[in-house]
Amino acid sequence: MTALVGTVRAPVTISRRYLAAGTFIGLGLINIFVFGFFAHRGDAVFALSLPGATPHVPPIRTPGAVTAYVAGAISIGLGVLRAVADLPRWGKRLSIAVVLLCFLVALLSWADAGNSVGSLEVVDLLQGTVTASIPLVLGALAGLLGERAGVINIAIEGQLLTGAFTAAAVASVTGGVWYGLLGGSLAGGLLGALLAIFAIMFLADQIIVGVVLNVIALGLTDYLNNRVMGPYASTFNTGNTFGTFKIPVLGNIPIIGPVFFDSNVFLYITYALILVIQIGLFSTRWGLRVRAVGEHPTAADTVGIRVLWTRYRNVILGGLVAGIGGAYLTVGNVGFFTPDISSGFGYIALAAMIFGRWTPLGSVAAALLFGFSFQLQTELSVLRVPVSSFILLMAPYVATIIAVAGLVGRVRPPAADGKPYVKA
């Protein structure tokens, strides 16, 4: 059956080439006819350094409408090129990146053209993007650690939530944020272990267990918050947070420094985990074995890989990673736990993982896209763009749908994903 699934692929009814070309041209038309036509007269100002930053970079000024027209023209050009020529793989990827960039530039030019409130704070936007995507990246990494070994992890949301709760409680009781980080991670790992036990030992449907763990995590944290954390907030919810740590030399580089090298420890942990998991999965013996277990457990078993042990280990590792993401939500960000603080990040992380085709770097790119959209919405409402904030909030999700449908298309999960392994 596995072989069948591999060979009989769904014939996609519209050629991907024309779909991508159409999407490019469509976005280009939006750039011209929406952002260009409706832009106010005047310049769009992109501030490239935070107010009072030492190496001050002068802001960029561009005429708003003209910028949008140019961006639209580039997109349409690339769309036509994509339709007539069969680009190499890197060319396709580059064209997608350029078209998305054009779309953003046009959008931002429209938003800031002739704006009296102020200029667009590019550094703030990028900084917010990076920090907003930390829990998404960690959640997506947790998901793919499990799924690469063949266990679907929908419990990311629950792992983030329990991680956040435990981190806040432990950090408050012990007074040490590091203990909070550790506690949050372990709590996520515990949920991962539960998922693993039910999915691997008791052969329960992995999607059911994941969904249910989310329900239980939400119920339990709400309950404990009502009963313990709320009434005794001075003991259990004091709101400790990590301070920021600027990396000596790198942190002083203009634009890049404040965005990537001037944050709290969670960002650096995230860098490390992305690197370790990407290299680990695709360039080490461990990764090869994990992927073998996720693609063809019987074959892996035949050559002596311990399938169930690999799965246990990966799901629990994933839980630990998601727990760190949860800890970020409290001790790394706002400090205090509030009910349902993860508010769907786990599901967005899941989408990011699928969007990123079950690879760490792909997931990071998808998570950054979401993070960027969240932060963009904040920046645009600061600029008092005359559009309802709900429409702005909707935009990232519509953009994802367009991207998934128009540019990414069919993705292929690990072949044994979600299927319990029973030794014959």
Next chain:
Amino acid sequence: MSEQHETEPAAAPAATATAPDAGTAAPGGPGGRRPLTGSLIIQAVTEGHSAVITILAVFVALMIGAVLIVASDPVVLRAWDSFSYAPATALSATWNSVAAAYSALFEGAIFSPATVSAAFHGGSIAAIFYPLSLTAFEATPLILTGLSVALCFRAGMFNIGAAGQWIGGALVATWLGYAVNLPIVLHAIVCIIGAFIGGAVIGWIVGELKARTGAHEVILTIMLNYVMYNLLSFLLTSHNLMQAPGQTNAIAPNIAGNAMLPHVGGPPPQVGVGFLIALAAAAATAWLLSRSTLGFEFRAVGASPSAARSAGINVERVWVLAFLIAGGLAGLSAGTIVQGQTAPLTFNSYGTYGFDGITVALLGRARPLGVVLAALLFGALNAGGTVMEAATGVPFDVVDVIKGLIVLFVAAPPLIRLLFRLRRGGGAGPQAVTSQGWSG
């Protein structure tokens, strides 16, 4: 809707150990001799028949819930502090706390003995059935969202988007409810059809995009949920769109009285036409899945898309139609709420119906009858949980945990067998469902 005689397509791995299966696998019945009913029952109990597993799962979940109830009761905790010299006090305090909470839960969901004696002394007889009507009322939207998720499961897809489809239905039903003037009965019918169509459109978008571009339905449904949450808030906060006149909050106008679904006796919440619509939808879904050609195609695609394609089934068409109907069912769920309650649509009316639909579908093993029973169980827990919270101060969150635990244990029959030392039955045992990983 005889679930047990449903013929699964050949490749279907979801083998539910229903009574006939357990009978054929029985060691006591070789040579075609039919075992006696009594021995069948005993055998079902000792081997962990799926109904027995479910009952035991509910029992274990209630036990764990009891721990939470005790842990949240300061009286009991204080009694346990002095356990060493007054153990009886601690134990009786524990028992009292749990018993009070669970009897309140039972009285709120099934029936309360007090109402019976009241009826003998000139009280209302209808009051006896009030808790049951609350249960049915709570179960109504869950049956429909549960069917929505279950239908997609049977076609091999995961519908996380019942919430978004719910909003689609709610928007159309509400708009038809206040903006159009129609005679009684007709207005309600138009609105409920509108609710179906509103949800079906959102579901159709998912199916169409999946079929045409290969995009993954999990991403599409999650994203559409967020789009719909924000669309709802946007429409309800815009003066010239759907906001009630003179309001500053995100709230829609009241729908016309003609558009309300009538209630069978008494004011809401009472068993209304909504509940009957939900039951009819369950029957229709059962017929569709087990008796119609389209339903056979759904199940074939759900069992193996590639095999279905080789057999000449148009897989893309199945994806589109399954999501279209599933969306419609979620929309109907919204219709029963919008037209069944006196409160107008607000920015958070969608509540947790969509996500509860997933748990209900999983507990009901994606079978329509199972979904109805699961929704009734959850409805009873919801109805009773509210009463329990009011009467004993035990937070409603305990009920949410119990609901989750029930599904968790039902999904893991080996664990329940281990806990209660049940023998392993013949065959694979009740395999819980449905989902075939992501590949759809």
